[in-house]
Amino acid sequence: MxxxxxxxxxxxxxxxxxxxxxxxxxxxxxxxxxxxxxxxxxxxxxxxxxxxxxxxxxxxxxxxxxxxxxxxxxxxxxxxxxxxxxxxxxxxxxxxxxxxxxxxxxxxxxxxxxxxxxxxxxxxNMGAPVLDWAGIPLAEDVDTLHLPVPGDPVATGMGNPHMTFFVPDAAAVDLERFGPAHEHHPLYPQRTNIELVQVVSPDEIILRIWERGTGITLASGSCSCAAVVAAARRGLTGRRVRVNVPGGVLEIDWREDGVWMTGxxxxxxxxxxxx
CATH class of the missing domain: 3.10.310.10 (Diaminopimelate Epimerase; Chain A, domain 1)
Incomplete structure (x- = not known):
């Protein structure tokens, strides 16, 4: 608009x-x-x-x-x-x-x-996630659950584009280098937010965030929603998840009517x- x-x-x-x-x-x-x-x-x-x-x-x-x-x-x-x-x-x-x-x-x-x-x-309620490649948007028709990118990330749209990586230790990744290296990936014509997700249990994850146009942040609602959607689609968690971000805790609940975030x-x- x-x-x-x-x-x-x-x-x-x-x-x-x-x-x-x-x-x-x-x-x-x-x-x-x-x-x-x-x-x-x-x-x-x-x-x-x-x-x-x-x-x-x-x-x-x-x-x-x-x-x-x-x-x-x-x-x-x-x-x-x-x-x-x-x-x-x-x-x-x-x-x-x-x-x-x-x-x-x-x-x-x-x-x-x-x-x-x-x-x-x-x-x-952040609305329904966008799972279609064109709506996210991506530059070409690819499997959004397994992007052809090293690290096997997931693509999600939450009103803005996201690339979610699952890693064994989120704290061990150099996000200052990893974030900008992926924000401008050619698959994402509008750039993308980057999430590093460490799965703790089926109802809890640890999340680190690189936001496009901003950088590392202590929390992000849309990134937390995208991370839970990606984890649930992969079968790594359920649809109601406690998200531990550096700034605290958000509760994300992917319901039939959209992705609800509480904090x-x-x-x-x-x-x-x-x-």
């Missing part, structure tokens, strides 16, 4: 800093204006030394047939159709604002259902970006 981008670097820009298990976000509430930051502003805010710093930036827009619409940016200023932990953070913010216990949030991927899971936990959120501070 085309988005208007008319918030330049010179305009004072109120924002919220939030995180889900250390997967951190700048959130801009543009429900009154409908405005989006341009790519240069996004990249400037993302700079952890000269800006605010974030893994992804989310903009809240007025919703059409939903409670709100969300637009996501990667740290390099590129757009992303999905960001699960940011969706949970925004859902918690809107539920606290309105007193609602359930919401519908529109994204470029799908309209996502979110709900209060109790104990200050927030649950969101904590935090609203850290509010600020104003002045460029």
């Amino acid at each position: 085309e988005h208007q981008q008319n918030l330049g670097q010179s305009i004072p820009l109120p924002f919220m800093k939030m995180h889900g298990l250390g997967n951190d976000f700048v959130v801009i509430d543009s429900r009154r204006t409908g405005a989006l930051p341009d790519a240069a502003t996004v990249a400037a805010i993302a700079d952890r030394h000269r800006g605010v710093g974030f893994d992804q930036l989310a903009v809240i827009l007025p919703g059409e047939n939903a409670d709100a619409r969300l637009v996501f940016f990667n740290a390099d200023g590129s757009l992303s159709a999905a960001c699960g932990n940011a969706t949970r953070c925004v859902a918690r913010f809107l539920m606290d604002e309105t007193g609602a216990r359930a919401l519908r949030l529109a994204t470029d991927h799908a309209v996502l259902a979110a709900e209060d899971a109790g104990d200050r936990l927030t649950r969101v 904590p959120t935090a609203h850290v501070f509010d600020g104003v970006w002045r460029g």
